[in-house]
Amino acid sequence: MGLAKEHGPVKLIVGMFTAQETLFDEARAELGGSYGRVDHVSPVWPFGFTTYYAEEFGEKLLRQFLAFEDLIDPATLPETKLHTNELEQRFTVEGKRRIDLDPGYVDLSKLVLATTKNHQHRLYLGQGVYGEVTLRFTLKSFRTWEWTYPDYRSDHYVQFFNEVRDTYLKQLNKL
Numbered sequence: 726m727g728l729a730k731e732h733g734p735v736k737l738i739v740g741m742f743t744a745q746e747t748l749f750d751e752a753r754a755e756l757g758g759s760y761g762r763v764d765h766v767s768p769v770w771p772f773g774f775t776t777y778y779a780e781e782f783g784e785k786l787l788r789q790f791l792a793f794e795d796l797i798d799p800a801t802l803p804e805t806k807l808h809t810n811e812l813e814q815r816f817t818v819e820g821k822r823r824i825d826l827d828p829g830y831v832d833l834s835k836l837v838l839a840t841t842k843n844h845q846h847r848l849y850l851g852q853g854v855y856g857e858v859t860l861r862f863t864l865k866s867f868r869t870w871e872w873t874y875p876d877y878r879s880d881h882y883v884q885f886f887n888e889v890r891d892t893y894l895k896q897l898n899k900l
Contacts, residue, residue: 734796
């Protein structure tokens with residue numbers, strides 16, 4: 726029998742997409758006020774992997790990721806998802822979101838994303854929020870699963886998350 730023990734701290738990430746690049750800075754300021762200093766910011770990348778969001782957000786979506794310096798308890802992911810949903814609502818105009826904010830975390834073995842949508846490969850975390858292991862770390866890099874979103878399969882996304890993990894590992898070694 727294994728003994729239950731608390732999970733160590735993890736590194737908060739937030740994926741953002743929008744058709745209005747200036748909203749990245751506004752969202753980063755809001756998120757920084759809640760979660761502290763950002764220590765990794767990805768480049769702004771085109772987000773053309775799906776047309777699912779076109780009606781709500783418009784065409785030519787852009788994607789950016791943030792990672793936060795302060796490590797968090799992974800059990801707080803549901804609260805973080807609910808908070809980012811509230812922030813999305815603050816940016817809403819005429820009933821349409823202008824930015825999508827998707828929190829998750831990186832630990833040594835995986836990248837987990839929070840979602841409010843249930844599916845066969847997602848686990849219920851509480852408060853209407855599910856967790857999905859979107860990437861796994863093996864053979865010295867993050868790797869995909871059959872359910873990994875197409876954009877998260879991109880080499881530049883994987884490279885960014887590998888860099889975030891490297892920083893996280895250094896942070897853990899200082900604890």
